[in-house]
Amino acid sequence: MDIQILDTAPEAQDDAKEIGEDGTSVGGTVVITAGADTHSVTVQSDKPGSYGKFSINAGGEYTYVLDNTRADVQDLNDGQHLTEVFSYEVIDADGDKSTAEVTITINGSTDNSAPVATDDYGKGNLVGLKSEYYAYQEGSGTGKDGPNLEHIAQIEAFIASKDPDATFIAKNINYAQKSGNLGGDNEPGDSETNLEKFLGSDAASLSVDDPQQGSDAILKMQGLVNLDAGTYRFKVKGDDGYMIKIDGEIVAIVDKIQSPHTDTHPSFTVPDDGLHKIEIIYWDQGGLYVFQPTISKDGGPFVQLNTSQLSSGFNTAEDEPISFDHITLLNNDTDPENDVLEIIEVSNPLNGTVIMDTSTGKIVFTPAPDYFGPAQFDYKITDGNGGVGTATVYLTVTPVKDGPDISFVSQTTVSEEGLINGISEPGSTPGDTTNDTTHSGVIRIADPDSSSFDIALTGPTGITSGGEAVIWSAWDSSSNTMTGTAGGKDVITISLGNQVGSDGNYSIAYTVTLKAPIDHNGAGEDVKTLDFSVSVSDKTGTSVATSNLQVKVEDDSANAVDASLNVELSGQDTNLLIILDSSGSMKNGSGVSGKTRFEMAIDAIDKLISGYDKQGEVMVRIVTFDSTARDHGNGWMTANEAKAMLSGIPVSDTVTNYDAALAEAMASYASPGKIDGANSVSYFMSDGKPNRGDGNNDTLTNTSSNGSSGISTNEAKLWQEFLQSEAGGMKSIALGMGKDVTKDALNPVAFDASVQPNINGDAILVKEFADLDAVLQSTIDPAVSSGNLLDGELLNNSGFGADGGHISKLNIDGVEFTFDGANLTKDGGTPTNTHSFTFVTLLGGKLTVDMNNGSYTYEAEAGQPNAYSETINFALRDADGDETSLAQVVLNVTPENVIDIASSETPTDSNDRIEGTDIANVINAGGGNDRVFGKEGVDTLNGEDGNDTLYGGTGNDILTGGEGDDLLFGGLGEDKLTGNAGADSFVFTNADVGSSIETDTIFGFDKTEDNINLSDLLDTNATRDNLDEYLTLTKDASDDTVILVSQDRNGSADHQILLKDVNLGDHSLTTLQDLFDQGALIID
Known part of the structure; x- marks a missing residue:
């Protein structure tokens, strides 16, 4: 068998990309046919290209960065291009290689120039320059603006930080020389200020009848002037300084204080016929003032700027929108390529709003409400080829003679709860927001035409107080006050403060003071709204505005609370x-x-x-x-x-x-x-x-x-x-x-x-x-305790409230008494015309109650040895019908506990009557409100806790009140009296006067809370005005005050009182009267 091992190489593929001349980068990924082995990519050539830089990574991703700042790149036109070729190589694991190219084509384009948008001022239909007046008060501190005006930089900074005090149209800029301060008024009685006289016929256009006055004055005038192309120069007579600009360039300036002087300024060139922007600033810092600019063209005579030359540009009346056709604004805009221009956007409105109305095809600017003065907005144009431009439209909003506009800064609310006898409980019912009887607010008046106003208030009808109609006084313009009275008493007053503000925006503070309750119809606490008519007219009387000042009066109502009252049957x-x-x-x-x-x-x-x-x-x-x-x-x-x-x-x-x-x-x-x-x-x-x-x-x-x-x-x-x-x-x-x-x-x-x-x-x-x-x-006067059923715990008493009222219902021992304010009824029987009753309780006490005010007396059955209580339930009704639910008062009746020291009885912490003996006693009374009798002998009596009464009797006694508000009677002899904590009273009677002058000493006397009671010691003719005839202040060797007392002001002392460690100063009627006025000295 034959085995062949084939080694295939990777194949790199060519690639290409295009980029425009204004582009920055382009990239992609090359295509590679893989071989038998893995591969990677390298750049064949790592040199930068002619027009940019190429880079590729091992994965085949590449990037080309164009250098678009090069002139040869930017000079490319449509159909022209430049080419760059970059090669890259692929190598696999056993060294097989493949090479390919990436071609970058740079495409040219013909550049589009942006259109040129030019700011628009417009000739407008208002002839003259839009002008502003600024009052300047030289000096430092409140109401002052700063140092004397000396330079243009000061004036421009001041203008930038302030609103004008008045505006006007400058048509006849030939303001002749006058004396005084331009910001003042040399002849107040002739109805014209110095500024009005200076402006002459232009004064008729002033936005304010009587502009704010100052020590110095500034005028700023701006708009358009119609000038043909040529060479010009200004000649100006001025006092003090000024500056004139044409198309933003300074063409005439005097940057200093000067007496009246004429200057001819350097020439300047106007390149084009038509309207040119003009701006004039002039100021006077006191003394003489004059401003008369003239202009010469091409060496000709100097002439006054005439009316037909001057224009304020685009303008519209206050609160009136102004429309612009697109072509009106585009007329002065251009494009290098003569492209057709179009407005695509409006934005950045100042002192108003601007829209492009698609229904009419117009641009509409609407001034801010009640505004007058300069305004502007931006618009953007396009040439349709990506080029854009932006310009600003400047216009003037002119004032109109409209009436004042009235507004109130906050809701005005006062409450009966803050009146005398009112019951303060804010938030106890819905609408209960305050306890104040006085509220201050602000009336806002907006009027661009006037700065001085006549204001009058008229009170509402149908208001009553205590059933009496509230009668409003006629508005008193001298005191700016109106008062409502009922039954001869003041019920409510409204007063106005001084007017403040400027530039069409003014304010007047007002104060509403509730002095007596008004009748509220509904049951329970409610709120009654009083509508006061406010009339504001300008001084000319041609414009009158009215509005309602609403004053909310929160009701007060009776308040019945459960209470526990102590009836202390002190022995008599x-x-x-x-x-x-x-x-x-x-x-x-x-x-x-x-x-x-x-x-x-x-x-x-x-x-x-x-x-x-x-x-x-x-x-x-x-x-x-x-x-x-x-x-x-x-x-x-x-x-x-x-x-x-x-x-x-x-x-x-x-x-x-x-x-x-x-x-x-x-x-x-x-x-x-x-x-x-x-x-x-x-x-x-x-x-x-x-x-x-x-x-x-x-x-x-x-x-x-x-x-x-x-x-x-x-x-x-x-x-x-x-x-x-x-x-x-x-x-x-x-x-x-x-x-x-x-x-x-x-x-x-x-x-x-x-x-x-x-x-x-x-x-x-x-x-x-x-x-x-x-x-x-x-004939024996019983031991009677008195009080009031309305007395409760500290800060939580029952009460009728500011309206007044009565007890409407009272139950005791199952018997019910009702009272309607005039007639009293017992258990549903026949009404009787009385307001009080006496009732013997099941426990034998005799209770007398006055249903008109809640006062009562309680007489315990004689010989009661132990404490007991009586329970009373009652309801209150105030004068305008608010009625409470039943509250319960428990009378805790406590007979006096008699302690006989001679019988070795010991004082308790209850209310004791402690009887000493006729020998020297040392008695510590303990707690409770005690009465301690020392009798004869040299006694030491210590009241300790409670509000105690100490009687020294005869002898040189030592009395110390201790805690609480104590009464100390020294009696005959030279006694030492110390009150200690609390408001203590040192009482001197005829019993203190012996056959020879004796001296009682008071320790720790504090005139801010203690008192010396001489009502029994002095005869009945003693008054505040003759105190020095009865009392003489001296000092002992320790500089402590000694009071010499003459009972019948016969010039000789009958008794002496030493105030230890107290120096009241030298003797004088004033010092004695000060003690009397503080309540530290009682004589009746």
Whole structure:
């Protein structure tokens, strides 16, 4: 068998590619017929070609990169080409080879030149140059523009950064010399500014009636001038500088400040007939001003630029679109190959929009709304052979005399919740956005024709406040204010600020102030919109615009919240002065079996003392009278001591002397042992008319005489002054017992000095002795706590809101009271015309409520030993009908806890009444709002936590309030008083004044929160204006302030108060008044 091994070689194939003269590269993959073995490709020749570079990889992929920058490549025309041939070789694994060629043909083409697009200005139909005026205020700081204008570069930079203050058309550019500042107004009263006079007939085209004024002025004029080909030069008279350009080239310039001067400028050449772009800038920096340019052609005479030469180019009126035929814009565009040109695109509009309208075949430019001034857009042309070009169309939008346009920057909203008594709760209901009663906004006015306006507002009709119609005042143009009033009170005001702005865009700030609520019709909180008509007219009165300024008024509504109120039944301490008739008639029968008049009186007085003893601590002084008067006991007695003494008081067989009774009562009252800071009450009890006196009508003495029986006017005055001299004032009750006494005899004794104003009393006649006990008991003022049902927790009170209102419904113990603002109804019964009621609760408390305002008084049943609570449910309704759901108030009634130190009882953390002994006491009150009585001796009283009241009594006591807002009564003696934290009150009364001048010392006094209360210590004539007649400020050796107090401003001190570590400065009425105004000094 013969075996042949055939070795076939690879075969390389030729390839060819073409590329245009502007191409960059071309490539492909050669075809190779494979042999028996594997193969690879190599370039036969690795040299670059004549016109480019050839490369091939082992896989047969090749690339040719043309050097199309070569001139011989670019010079090829249509039908011409260049050829490059590159060989490559294929070699297989055992060395067999094959060679082939790749031919590259470079094809030429004739080049197309791009068309030339030329900017368009157009001759337009408006003769003259479009011109701008800029006011310049020389100086630095607010409202100033910078240093003095000296050079063109300054002016061009300023123009580039600002909008013009006015525009006009310059037709007669021959502005003669005048004096003053071009930007000013030499004669304000003649209705023309310096600029208007300078421009002459051109001033009629000013866009603004009274342009902005400045220390300097700039004019810029631009447009087209019709010049034939030739050589020209300008001669200009100017003050100050200027610059003139033709077709963008400077042809005349004075770049400095100068006095009026004429310059002839170098010549320049205009190559073609027709319209040429002209730009003029002129400025005046003060003093004289003039601008008169003239022009000469080919050495001829200088003449003024005339109207027919000048054009502003393409132009359209404000808000008016302008259309362009394609041929109009293409007329000045060219193509080197004379190809037919076509506009294919419009773009880049400035101060407007531009479109190619396919329906009309026109290009349409629409100015921005209300805009006037320069505008432009670009257009692109093509020659149809790939060549394109772009040019810009420049045009002018001219102003028109249109009316002002009004707009408002933001919504105006005010709220009743910010008014007095308003309840602030933003976001509580939909539409509740603010608590503010004042809102400021801006009125925008757009008017290119005017810069000064008359503005007037008119208020809406049908608005009421508290049921009264709101009446709007006429618009006050001097104060720019309008006010709405109802029932004589201001409800809402609107005021305008000053106008600001320029260049047709102005603004005026306004402020709306709500001063009282307006009536809202709907239930619940809603929003009422008030439409105020705003009228804006220009000064000529030819253009008026109106619009509505909407003011939204958010309703306020009543708010009822659950609350827990503390009713603290503090004990009522009493100094009880009994003045009892013991004359012979008191031995008579009383009408009660087995009882004399005197015995009935003694029994009733015993129960009277017990009644006061239930209210708190009581000290008793007893005086009896017949022909003269006498006291019983060794000074002031406790309740038990006094009651024990009553049975042993004798009755005489003599007559009745009122003078002696009052004289002895006044003397006995002054004896030691009464309670500091307690109420003082006097009971004068007699069964007959006075038939003896002290022998005169001007004094009160404990003597007996047949003359001057009864209390005269002067004697009554002495008694009243005694009652007024007691701290807090004393109440005198006069009672006639039986049928033998008259009111006339007793009335001079009855007087209440415990209230302001004092009350001349009305004596009480008890005809039947059997009624005496009940009548006496009725005179005891019960322990009453007062408050308001609307008081809640801190920052969360109930309230009627700014509209006002009333309690519409109240439930207690299953009984319902309703009130409609005029009539009160109980449990659906008959309405009564009243607004308050008194109700005895199931727990025995007496509750009185005023449905008009929510105030209440609560009187607990006497002798309540333990704390308890009363529950009240109520709803509120405001004046415009908004009503709340029921809220619940719990009255937590807490009787005072009496602690007797003498009985070794210990203070608690509740509200204690702590009684000291007549020896030195050290009492720490603990928590709660306590009342601490030191009595006699040198006491140390510490209030500790709570709002405490400390009574030092007699002796040199040390009182420290501790935490809380405390009341400190030092009493007789030289006391040391410290308030510590909280707003503390240091109270000085007549009880502080001894037989010699004593000094009380206050530690830690802070005039920003503490106060010194001298209302009882000074007489009733003390006022803010005469404080320096009662008080004198001095300093001790440590530079601490000492206050010298003269009770009746007689020039001598009765008491001294040392403010330790406090220096109030030198004595002056102003210093004292400052203390009074801060609330740090109280005198009434």
